[in-house]
Amino acid sequence: MTDSTLKKADLVEELVRDTDLPPKESEAVVEAIFGSIISALQGGDRIEIRSFGSFRTRQRRGRNGRNPKTGVKVEVPPKRIPFFKPSKELKDRVNGGAPAAPATGAAPGPSQS
Numbered sequence: 001m002t003d004s005t006l007k008k009a010d011l012v013e014e015l016v017r018d019t020d021l022p023p024k025e026s027e028a029v030v031e032a033i034f035g036s037i038i039s040a041l042q043g044g045d046r047i048e049i050r051s052f053g054s055f056r057t058r059q060r061r062g063r064n065g066r067n068p069k070t071g072v073k074v075e076v077p078p079k080r081i082p083f084f085k086p087s088k089e090l091k092d093r094v095n096g097g098a099p100a101a102p103a104t105g106a107a108p109g110p111s112q113s
Helices: 008-019 023-042 088-094
Strands: 047-049 053-060 063-066 073-076 079-086
Touching: 008 023, 023 047, 023 053, 079 088
Parallel strands: none
Antiparallel strands: 047 053, 053 079, 063 073
16 A cells, blocks of 8 residues: 555646646636535535535534643634545445445346246
8 A cells, every 4th residue: 555645736637637628627626626515514514425425514512622732721612523424335445345336226026027
């Protein structure tokens, strides 16, 4: 396993390669997607991207903390944090499995001819 990090610029480069869009337009697409996700989370909405996962915010309680430099007690206020939950298909793909078959809505059972 390599210790590499995929950066936003790498996503833009992949988009340029895959779509033949100019770099400036590809960068605008990536920025628009991230901007939409951030705006939705700020508004308290949940984002679901099928076969990838979902984003939402979670509420953290306030608590008493301690300044690591001085040791002084500080009050940490409650806050919302972003939370990502990967889909089953994404988990399977990351672990080397084949992607899940799409659901057809029909119950499995003997076929009738």
